Amino acid sequence: MIWTNWARTASATPVRQVRPATEEELSDAVRQAVRDGLTVRPVGAGHSFSAAAATDGVQVDLERLTALHRVERDPATGNALVTVGAGIRLHQLNRLLAERGLAMQNLGDIDRQSIAGAVSTGTHGTGARFGGLATRVRALTVVGADGEVRHCSPTENADLFEASRLGLGTTGVLSTVTVEAVPAFDLRATEDVQPLDHVLGHLDQLVDEADHFEFFWFPTARRVQTLTNTRVAPRAEHGRPARAGRRVLGAAGAVRTFVHEEVLSNAGLELVNRTATAFPATTPTLNRFAAQALRPRTYTAPSHEVLCNPRRVRFRETEYAVPRAVVVDVLRELDGWLRRTGENVPFPLEIRFAPAEDVWLSTAHGRETAYVAVQQYWRLPYGRYFDAAEQIFGAVGGRPHWGKMHTRDAGYLAGQYPRFEDFRRTRDAADPDRVFSNAYTRRVLG
Ligand SMILES: Cc1cc2nc3c(=O)[nH]c(=O)nc-3n(C[C@H](O)[C@H](O)[C@H](O)COP(=O)(O)OP(=O)(O)OC[C@H]3O[C@@H](n4cnc5c(N)ncnc54)[C@H](O)[C@@H]3O)c2cc1C
Known part of the structure; x- marks a missing residue:
């Protein structure tokens, strides 16, 4: 069986694949692998761009461990503590939470990942006060190399x-993950097109005054698409049941929504990228067009519907967390490189923000962070572009997303994470024989 990830940047041929339906079956699968002298790798939805989940040993797919185990009240915060099977996909979790008047505090761009895969790689969204998914984990159960839970x-x-x-x-x-959920909330989403210089010149204000701010920038274009989401009480604004937020736009609004989400983000983006692949000289014009095509719009909808969107155009990506204080310099350097080389990049950069976090291997550990995602259409070469970006990020102590493409190794990463040695010590104790390893974990963790 050949396994490939979503982006088709990693593949592997596991000796066998197991799909345990209970924690006991999971323990047995690990014990059997150890008896057979094989390594073990859990896999979620295969949405990492890096080879984090690849294995030539035993692949453990948790797609059958998705149950909702319990919902409790955290006496300290009053929030709900929700325990689920680790293989549950985020869209399933979001639905379960919504049915109980709850929501994740923050989410990334899509909801196809498993909760375990998402937290294990440091998946994040945007918002200067709202950290990544791993910051919301309050407890978990883990099946060790000895098969013990x-x-x-x-x-x-x-x-x-x-x-x-x-x-x-x-x-x-x-095998299970307990997340702290918050009461369900809506987001008032404001999408706009603004001059790049204005956004870079007022970045702190835009990020700090919003709950969730990010922007997309088509390389070399002088205008960017900004997304500003404000947290509001459910139904406070549209006065209709949740999910009606987009429908209140009426017929004209529905057409605009379709244009935004399907034509510009999915089918349209595919067409632009195919054209740029066949006729590279058109890319600067296409990027200018794409940057201007969006019209400002505001709508209100439940948080997970605003934050997560379908991404149907396949792409490759490297993403680094850089200190927020230097992100403008980093972007200007990238802009300079793209202009100097004329590299054919018809895919936007995505820039997001996060608070300092305490999770040992969080890319936002200990510092206010800006994330710069460098993406390339899958049919176009990415090597030179990603190399240049990595050099620019490396010069400011950037930390690569664990689930995205990068070339860093443990030597570099040890210098970027103050708790790296604590992590390695704990891993050594938990898995001295490296049952849970592959080529990627050996490279990045040593
Ligand atoms: C289109 C697209 C959009 C994305 N958007 C974002 C975004 O907005 N923000 C962001 O930060 N990232 C984003 N990502 C990256 C993605 O969130 C991460 O790579 C995430 O790990 C994928 O989850 P998964 O379930 O597919 O995990 P996989 O890729 O299958 O596995 C990831 C890692 O988790 C481990 N793992 C899986 N299950 C378990 C388990 N049960 N126990 C222990 N370890 C486990 C695997 O061994 C592997 O090391 C995006 C990726 C794609 C393809």
Whole structure:
């Protein structure tokens, strides 16, 4: 069986694939692999661009461990603690939460990933006060190399908890994850097109005054698409049941929504990229067109519907977390490189923001962060572009997303994470024989 990831940037031929339906079956699968002298890799939705989930040993697919186990009230915050099977996909989790009047505090761009895969690679959204998914994990259970199930939280197996809530599955296989959810909320989404210089000149204000701010920038275009989402009480603005937010736009609005989401983001983006691939000289014009094509719009909808969107155009991506204080310089350098070389890039950069986080291997650990995602259409070469971007990011102490493409190794990464040695010590104790390893984890963790 040949396994490939969504982006077709990684493939592998596992000796066997198992789909445990219970925690006991999961433990047995790990024990059997160890008896057979094989390595083990859990896999979620295969949406990492890096080869994090690849294995030539036993692939453990958790698609059958998706149950909702319990919903409790956290006495400290009053929020709900929701325990689910680690293989649950984010869209399933979002639906379960919405049915109970709950929501994830923040989400990334899509909802196809498993919760375990998303937290294990440091998946994040945007918002200067709202951290990545791993920051919302309050407890988990992990099946170790000895097949034992260990409950972990800040007060029980605390180091294993820290290393497992963002650890690329190298301390064991997560079987359940407990996340802190918040009361359901809507987002008032404002999409706009603004001059690049204005956005870069007022960046702190735009980021700090919004709940969730990000922007898309088609290379060399002088205008960018800004997305500003404001948290509001459910139904406060449109006065209709949740999900009606987009429908209140009426017929004209529906056409605009279709133009935005299908023509410009999916089918239209595909057409632009195919044209740019066949006729590279058209790319600057296409980028200018794409940057201007969006018309400002505002709508209100439940949070997960605003934050997560379908992404049907296949692409490659490297993304680095850089100190927020230097992101404008980083973007100007990238702009300079793209202009000097005339590289054919008809895909936008995406720039997002996060607060400092305490998770040991979070790319936002200990510093206010800006994320710069460098994306390329899958039919076009990406090597020179990504190399140049990595050099620019590396010069400012950038940290690559664990689930995206990059060339860094443990030597570089150890210098970027103050708790790297704590992580390695905990991993050594949990998995001294490196049962849960592959070529990627050996490169990035040593
Ligand atoms: C179109 C697209 C959009 C994306 N948008 C964003 C975004 O907005 N923000 C962002 O930060 N990232 C984003 N990503 C990256 C993505 O969120 C991460 O790569 C995430 O890990 C994918 O989850 P998955 O379930 O597919 O995990 P996989 O890719 O299958 O696995 C990822 C890692 O998790 C481990 N793992 C999986 N299951 C378990 C388990 N049960 N126990 C222990 N370890 C486990 C695997 O071994 C592997 O190391 C995007 C990716 C794509 C393709």
